[in-house]
Amino acid sequence: MKRFIIEREIPGASNLSQAELADIAQASNDVVAGLEVPYTWVNSYVAGDKIYCVHETDEVETILEHARRGGFPANTVSVVANEFGPHSAAGAGA
Structure with missing residues (x-):
């Protein structure tokens, strides 16, 4: 499954x-x-007037259907191209 970041604008x-x-x-x-x-x-993460959600599914259309059925906005939907964190630095010197 693909991982998506969803930005929901909720005043x-x-x-x-x-x-x-x-x-x-x-x-x-x-x-x-x-x-x-x-x-x-x-x-999901709440920050200011937005909620950022991380969801996994195969197609962006499924993300949009989830939003439609739930009555949630899905202002921006982006597929995650890669992930990294502090542990990623361990491979930098290799």
């Missing part, structure tokens, strides 16, 4: 309560269960 996202985030999570989980294709919601 006031930083002010959403834990209960509101739980409701959003439940709605997302319900949609994922009904998609009938491989789909994994990895994690």
